[in-house]
Amino acid sequence: MQANDPKTLLEKSIPIVAKMGIKVVEFGKNHAKLKLPFEGNANHIDIVYAGSLFTLGELAGGAIFHASFDNLRYYPVVKKVEITFKRMALTDVTVEVGLSEEKVAQINQTAEARGKADFDLSLELKDNSGEVCCLVDGVWQIRKLPETGGK
Amino acid sequence: MQANDPKTLLEKSIPIVAKMGIKVVEFGKNHAKLKLPFEGNANHIDIVYAGSLFTLGELAGGAIFHASFDNLRYYPVVKKVEITFKRMALTDVTVEVGLSEEKVAQINQTAEARGKADFDLSLELKDNSGEVCCLVDGVWQIRKLPETGGK
Numbered sequence: 001m002q003a004n005d006p007k008t009l010l011e012k013s014i015p016i017v018a019k020m021g022i023k024v025v026e027f028g029k030n031h032a033k034l035k036l037p038f039e040g041n042a043n044h045i046d047i048v049y050a051g052s053l054f055t056l057g058e059l060a061g062g063a064i065f066h067a068s069f070d071n072l073r074y075y076p077v078v079k080k081v082e083i084t085f086k087r088m089a090l091t092d093v094t095v096e097v098g099l100s101e102e103k104v105a106q107i108n109q110t111a112e113a114r115g116k117a118d119f120d121l122s123l124e125l126k127d128n129s130g131e132v133c134c135l136v137d138g139v140w141q142i143r144k145l146p147e148t149g150g151k
Numbered sequence: 152m153q154a155n156d157p158k159t160l161l162e163k164s165i166p167i168v169a170k171m172g173i174k175v176v177e178f179g180k181n182h183a184k185l186k187l188p189f190e191g192n193a194n195h196i197d198i199v200y201a202g203s204l205f206t207l208g209e210l211a212g213g214a215i216f217h218a219s220f221d222n223l224r225y226y227p228v229v230k231k232v233e234i235t236f237k238r239m240a241l242t243d244v245t246v247e248v249g250l251s252e253e254k255v256a257q258i259n260q261t262a263e264a265r266g267k268a269d270f271d272l273s274l275e276l277k278d279n280s281g282e283v284c285c286l287v288d289g290v291w292q293i294r295k296l297p298e299t300g301g302k
Binding site for chain 1: 165192194202210228231234236
């Protein structure tokens with residue numbers, strides 16, 4: 001595995017994410033699945049800590065960026081995220097993220113024309129029995145890298 | 152300093168928060184100020200990582216709980232948090248949180264009657280030149296501890 005492949009970037013390049021131990025367990029075109037381990041992310045009453053749950057959702061935005069867009073032409077920015085805590089998480093927690101081919105084409109078209117384009121994601125964070133513990137709704141943006149004429 | 156004093160609880164009892172190194176720099180009645188160090192919380196492009204910024208805001212809810220309510224009768228829960236990223240943070244980041252005496256009385260009254268009460272906070276996360284880098288709006292709840300007749 002190369003140092004700059006998406007899985008390594010996502011898991012290792014942000015020190016606090018590496019400390020949480022979030023792993024990319026599926027990664028393919030326009031799709032990714034990430035897992036936050038319970039171990040190391042529990043709070044003082046032994047449930048998964050809110051800040052780690054948020055990070056799992058936030059990192060899903062980075063994962064779908066790498067799975068869907070050209071990281072030699074664009075970089076991702078997170079603009080806004082809302083997280084709703086539905087139930088306590090007592091196990092590892094996973095999130096799946098995907099974008100349709102049509103949506104990716106639309107975002108690419110806007111970014112090509114304007115130098116940047118927003119995309120939103122609505123995500124479900126699930127415990128290992130499949131129960132939804134958190135809903136994450138956010139807006140991310142892709143921006144052209146300066147070398148390629150970004151505005 | 153005792154192991155169960157609020158400052159120690161906030162800084163040390165959640166392992167991932169301890170790893171971020173968030174410190175309680177002011178703590179008094181109905182008021183607290185927390186600081187997230189840049190060191191250890193930068194991302195791969197050397198700006199403060201979104202997950203650490205969220206955690207600073209989230210922990211402010213815990214801090215104001217301890218600064219305003221009786222932690223022998225109640226415990227705090229976070230229900231929903233929205234974070235808006237306004238500008239990159241390139242330094243340590245602080246947040247101040249406070250509740251008015253009137254608001255605390257109102258929340259206590261509701262919790263006494265119903266076993267729980269919501270409270271919302273609108274917070275500004277600031278870099279060390281005082282610029283707002285993030286807005287955090289959230290809803291937390293205090294709940295009666297089971298031993299005191301919580302529902």
